[in-house]
Amino acid sequence: MSTRETPWHLRGNWEPLHEEVSATELRVEGSIPPALDGLYVRTGPNPSTGSSPHWFLGDGMVHGVRLANGRAEWYRNRFVKTPDITDPLEDPAAGLGDLGRGKGNTHVVAHAGKLLALEEAHWPFRLDADLETIGVENFNGALPCSMTAHPKVCPVTGELLAFSYFSFEPPYLRYIRIDAQGVVQQVEGIDLPKMVMMHDFNVTQNHVVFMDLPLVFDLSLLASGIPFRFDADAGARLGLMPRKGTNADVRWFEIDPCYVFHAVNAFEKEDGRVVLDVSRLPEAFSAGSDDYASVGRRWRFTLDPNTGSVLEEPIDERPGDFGRVDERRIGLPARYGYLLSLDGEGNSEEPVYGSKLLKYELNSGRCWEHSLGDNVRGGEPVFAPRSPQAEEGDGFVLAIVHDESADKSSLVILDAENFEAPPLARVHLPQRVPYGAHGSWVPNGVLR
Numbered sequence: 001m002s003t004r005e006t007p008w009h010l011r012g013n014w015e016p017l018h019e020e021v022s023a024t025e026l027r028v029e030g031s032i033p034p035a036l037d038g039l040y041v042r043t044g045p046n047p048s049t050g051s052s053p054h055w056f057l058g059d060g061m062v063h064g065v066r067l068a069n070g071r072a073e074w075y076r077n078r079f080v081k082t083p084d085i086t087d088p089l090e091d092p093a094a095g096l097g098d099l100g101r102g103k104g105n106t107h108v109v110a111h112a113g114k115l116l117a118l119e120e121a122h123w124p125f126r127l128d129a130d131l132e133t134i135g136v137e138n139f140n141g142a143l144p145c146s147m148t149a150h151p152k153v154c155p156v157t158g159e160l161l162a163f164s165y166f167s168f169e170p171p172y173l174r175y176i177r178i179d180a181q182g183v184v185q186q187v188e189g190i191d192l193p194k195m196v197m198m199h200d201f202n203v204t205q206n207h208v209v210f211m212d213l214p215l216v217f218d219l220s221l222l223a224s225g226i227p228f229r230f231d232a233d234a235g236a237r238l239g240l241m242p243r244k245g246t247n248a249d250v251r252w253f254e255i256d257p258c259y260v261f262h263a264v265n266a267f268e269k270e271d272g273r274v275v276l277d278v279s280r281l282p283e284a285f286s287a288g289s290d291d292y293a294s295v296g297r298r299w300r301f302t303l304d305p306n307t308g309s310v311l312e313e314p315i316d317e318r319p320g321d322f323g324r325v326d327e328r329r330i331g332l333p334a335r336y337g338y339l340l341s342l343d344g345e346g347n348s349e350e351p352v353y354g355s356k357l358l359k360y361e362l363n364s365g366r367c368w369e370h371s372l373g374d375n376v377r378g379g380e381p382v383f384a385p386r387s388p389q390a391e392e393g394d395g396f397v398l399a400i401v402h403d404e405s406a407d408k409s410s411l412v413i414l415d416a417e418n419f420e421a422p423p424l425a426r427v428h429l430p431q432r433v434p435y436g437a438h439g440s441w442v443p444n445g446v447l448r
């Protein structure tokens with residue numbers, strides 16, 4: 001399978017797995033902190049047939065490690081059992097527009113006692129604590145549209161704030177507000193001039209900020225898999241809206257054309273300015289939807305509602321993306337953010353996850369690097385607090401990494417406050433784990 005003729009997303013450590021494994025006897029180096037009592041879970045595209053037309057279109061497979069009492073109790077991998085797995089269509093195009101035919105391949109988020117596998121063009125799928133699929137989740141029929149894979153759980157109100165962009169007709173954007181009990185409270189049409197790929201957004205204590213960036217829908221590209229192309233002439237805007245606002249309340253701020261796959265965090269200053277910390281790419285999909293030559297770097301947008309202006313500031317030269325914060329600081333001033341370094345800038349052939357994890361002091365731009373090792377490539381760093389009451393940043397950073405030389409994967413657990421030191425623990429996983437997308441630390445007791 002792994003030949004040069006094989007598309008990059010199906011070879012090397014991107015090659016999909018076919019078996020579902022459950023393992024309990026896991027080799028551990030170092031000491032797993034007993035404070036870690038919960039589930040680390042991550043998803044990614046893993047086409048069940050062994051092939052998919054584009055990286056983004058593979059079936060979701062979740063990988064999880066259950067940690068408790070200083071032990072790694074189990075590792076499991078499971079396909080997200082979507083209809084594409086359980087009831088595949090002869091002609092996949094026949095499923096276009098069916099919100100229940102998602103992949104669950106982009107992110108896993110816990111909210112209101114439910115574990116949700118997310119993908120941005122369809123409804124989520126609900127998983128149980130053992131990673132088995134319960135079924136599609138449309139919130140008792142209250143969600144009339146797709147939902148982003150990057151919703152934000154407000155640590156103050158417990159709300160899940162989200163949006164939907166995958167619509168071929170106006171409104172091209174919807175805002176979704178779900179309360180702490182998991183009940184949809186608001187689905188609000190937001191006017192956009194056109195359909196654009198909107199992968200992530202930003203929340204603060206009182207606002208949300210949409211990113212209308214010029215990765216524009218182009219039907220003529222449908223056959224190539226992902227029908228979006230970068231068009232700087234389409235302009236770029238950030239839309240600031242109160243969290244319970246409507247379309248009429250959105251204030252749009254023009255910015256230089258760019259793309260942002262991932263926000264790191266956002267917050268409001270006392271003077272009312274709104275700060276977005278993101279990874280910004282000068283452009284995306286430049287030579288087509290399989291071009292990853294452009295990479296993200298830490299960037300800060302500061303929106304001033306009093307003047308209508310935006311300050312655009314590069315923060316660091318290091319390529320990095322997949323930024324996360326201590327989730328107890330989402331939408332609030334956060335001291336630290338954690339990113340995955342990226343290699344392969346200018347190389348259009350495939351995205352290259354880097355050999356470092358990065359910890360940023362978000363205000364100063366100071367950065368600590370954790371080197372994963374020679375020929376080891378990382379994954380998204382996820383923060384787990386030492387306890388619910390611990391100070392921000394007092395805890396652990398977890399990531400699944402892959403040793404390209406040995407072709408073996410492991411879950412590394414870093415001390416977030418001693419970030420550059422060797423991992424506190426390394427859980428050797430019983431099989432190779434393909435490079436993937438996003439995940440979460442789910443403390444024990446959160447799921448119902």
Ligand SMILES: [Fe+2]
Pocket residue numbers: 106149150199261262437438
């Ligand atoms: Fe993402």
